[in-house]
Amino acid sequence: MTTLVYTTIDSSIGELLLLGDGRTLHGLHMQDGRKAVRVEPGWTRFDEPFGDVIEQLRAYLAGRRFGFDVPVRLQGTQFQLRVWNALREVPYGETLSYGELAGGIGRTEAARAVGHANGSNPISVIVPCHRLVGADGTLVGYGGGLERKQFLLSLEAARSLSRTPGTSGSRSEDVRS
Numbered sequence: 001m002t003t004l005v006y007t008t009i010d011s012s013i014g015e016l017l018l019l020g021d022g023r024t025l026h027g028l029h030m031q032d033g034r035k036a037v038r039v040e041p042g043w044t045r046f047d048e049p050f051g052d053v054i055e056q057l058r059a060y061l062a063g064r065r066f067g068f069d070v071p072v073r074l075q076g077t078q079f080q081l082r083v084w085n086a087l088r089e090v091p092y093g094e095t096l097s098y099g100e101l102a103g104g105i106g107r108t109e110a111a112r113a114v115g116h117a118n119g120s121n122p123i124s125v126i127v128p129c130h131r132l133v134g135a136d137g138t139l140v141g142y143g144g145g146l147e148r149k150q151f152l153l154s155l156e157a158a159r160s161l162s163r164t165p166g167t168s169g170s171r172s173e174d175v176r177s
Helices: 048-061 077-088 098-104 111-119 146-160
Strands: 007-010 016-020 025-030
Touching: 007 048, 016 048, 025 048, 077 098, 077 111, 098 111
Parallel strands: none
Antiparallel strands: 007 016, 016 025
16 A cells, blocks of 8 residues: 655645655645545655645746646546546647537547546646536636636636747656556
8 A cells, every 4th residue: 555645835726735655646636625635644744755746836826837747646437537638638728618528538428427527636737627617618617616717717828828839848647547
């Protein structure tokens, strides 16, 4: 069994709980939202392994970074993993509807299931679940609260116009079920 370590940071979107194994990020949770995560008794507070994640998050939230290249470990059903990996392909500053994402993974009838999988995303911001919107473009369903979703989308919209090539970072390929 892997020992899990965690840290918390204050950010412009509230307190964030980071969870991992010392090498790979397993969770990024908005503690001020509807889905705060309780620190489990077996977890150990250890700030050091999260230095790179914290640096990238701060740069992203300051509008200086357009992507992440930290190793992540996503655990879920095969369907959830398909949704979360598809989310990681939605470009910075853009949005998709739940139905569009469902169609993109070959499950046009599964918009509600995509919404459920999106709501179960364990690594918010880095796996950009905030980029999904309702069919009519309205903001719906965000565990961190709609005000945080609006903040993230507004940040990306403002910065995507001034984005320069080569500053996005790449995504990690360490995804396991």
